[in-house]
Amino acid sequence: MxxxxxxxxxxxxxxxxxxxxxxxxxxxxxxxxxxxPKEFVDSVLKEITPEFLSIYPEPDRFLNKYAAFLGHGVTYDNLTATNGSDMAIRYLLETFGEKGKDVVTVSPSFEMYWVNCSILGLHHVPVAYEKDLTISIDKILDAITENTRIVVLLNPNNPVGNVYTEEELEKVIAKTREVGAVVIIDEAYHYFYDKTFLDYALREDNVIVLRTFSKLMSLAACRLGIVISNPEIIHYVKNGRLTFDTNSIALLFAERLIEQPxxxxxxxxxxxxxxxxxxxxxxxxxxxxxxxxxxxxxxxxxxxxxxxxxxxxxxxxxxxxxxxxxxxxxxxxxxxxxxxxxxxxxxxxxxxxxx
Ligand SMILES: Cc1ncc(COP(=O)(O)O)c(C=O)c1O
The missing domain is CATH 3.90.1150.10 (Aspartate Aminotransferase, domain 1)
Incomplete structure (x- = not known):
């Protein structure tokens, strides 16, 4: 057949x-x-009733609390929740990628960036690490051209844990703006590494930060990722998303967790x-x-x-x-x-x- x-x-x-x-x-x-902690998990599980399970997920209550938890002036309009940051990566590449055009990442990096490029028909441009496990910011900048639609920086990168300075990020933002591309900053490992580029995601018109509840927050099974950016970018991501891809159990665990800092x-x-x-x-x-x-x-x-x-x-x-x-x-x-x-x-x- x-x-x-x-x-x-x-x-x-x-x-x-x-x-x-x-x-x-x-x-x-x-x-x-x-x-x-087991006591925390047990206390949240008590809230999962037949009624709770019968209702479609409602992310807004969590998102409002999470905005306050993040600080930096983040509001509800700066956020959307996804089924793991895995799903956020798919949405962002679908929304801001263009078939046949370039997505620039370092290499090696988190595999779902190249996997999604391959699935979506985007051209992946990997910038290689040096033998001493450093990455050249000039090589990243050189890789950004008129064909670039998305630049991805993991801060810190997984698996090679380099981080970027503000000066380096600013150069990348300036170059991406020049060529009409967006910058994704994946902060999956925030809290282990304290610095954040959140302020850039709120202030700039083409910068997006990703966070996840799978790492420090220890909820990998629940699948919860967050996209943080300006309201216009969030609007586009929401337009392309599935209606109910973030489940109520994940939202409940995350809400109770941030209530107990x-x-x-x-x-x-x-x-x-x-x-x-x-x-x-x-x-x-x-x-x-x-x-x-x-x-x-x-x-x-x-x-x-x-x-x-x-x-x-x-x-x-x-x-x-x-x-x-x-x-x-x-x-x-x-x-x-x-x-x-x-x-x-x-x-x-x-x-x-x-x-
Ligand atoms: C840099 C980075 N981004 C995103 C993810 C995906 O995380 P999740 O889909 O569990 O939110 C991972 C997982 O290892 C990661 O290392």
Whole structure:
């Protein structure tokens, strides 16, 4: 039988995340290895009644509270919630991308940017890292041309944790404005890295910030991302979106969480303590490490990185992220959590990699 298949979708090669991770010690996907306090989760679950489940999602109450939570003068008109920032990326590339025209990102970066380019028929322009894991802002600027419709900066980038200065961002904004493009600043790892470019998203006409509740907020299962920009850009994104793609359970958990900023503060404190402790312990033992500025670090094992990752999984039920590409093949990426979570990891890692 012959039927039509969109050729961009047909020709995109996808590798989906591994399954069966429940019960494993998860340091592979930049989640919180431990999750939110159980009392908090239990208290929110009590609110999920048959009536609650029977009603279509209503994001506005959460969005109004979230605007106040963010500060910086953010209002309801500056926001829209999406089914994970994953979905926000799709919406933004659909809305501001043009078939055959360029989307500039660094490489390597979060894969959903190139995946969506491929699916939507946008031309991905990857700007490569240097061998020393730095990225040249001049190369990014050079990649922005009359054909560019979107420039993506992850601040910090995943997996290579570089960050951008205000001066660098301002140069990118100026160049994108010149060529009629928008800048997406993905702040998935905000809170692990304190600086934000939120003010640019509110002030400029072509800047968009993305946030997620999957990382510090520890709600990856719920799927909640946020697009923050000026009201005109938000209007376009809403026009293109699905009506009910953000579910009520995600909105409820997020609303209750931001109502208790002490829980958020404690998550920040624990993660910072855990990361600092972990890096120090490794460095004491002579390991090369890189603080990737998010809730993840690179560690260079003494033995082959793929072998170490495979043995951690097989012998210790511990998941990490090794890399196939030339630039990162010597490292494993390890998600960080509390000091307790990092102690468990370190003990197992040292047993396998030897002291
Ligand atoms: C930079 C970046 N953006 C977006 C995402 C997607 O997050 P989510 O769809 O869970 O909000 C990730 C996930 O790892 C990420 O690293």
């Amino acid at each position: 012959h039927y039509y298949v969109n050729e961009n979708i047909r020709d995109t090669y996808r590798v989906f995340p591994p399954q069966g991770r429940y019960g494993a010690l998860r340091y592979d996907m930049n989640e919180n290895p431990e999750g939110l 002490e829980i958020v503060e404690e998550l920040i404190r624990q993660e910072k303590e855990g990361k600092a402790w972990f890096l120090e312990e490794l460095e004491k033992r002579g390991y090369w490490t890189k603080d990737c500025m998010g809730n993840f670090v690179f560690v260079k094992p003494r033995h082959d990185a793929h072998e170490v990752a495979a043995r951690l999984e097989k012998e210790k039920n511990i998941l990490t992220h090794p890399y196939g590409n030339e630039l990162l093949k010597e490292y494993i990426r390890v998600s960080v959590g509390s000091k307790q979570a990092m102690k468990i990891f370190l003990d197992a890692f040292l047993e396998i990699d030897g002291e």
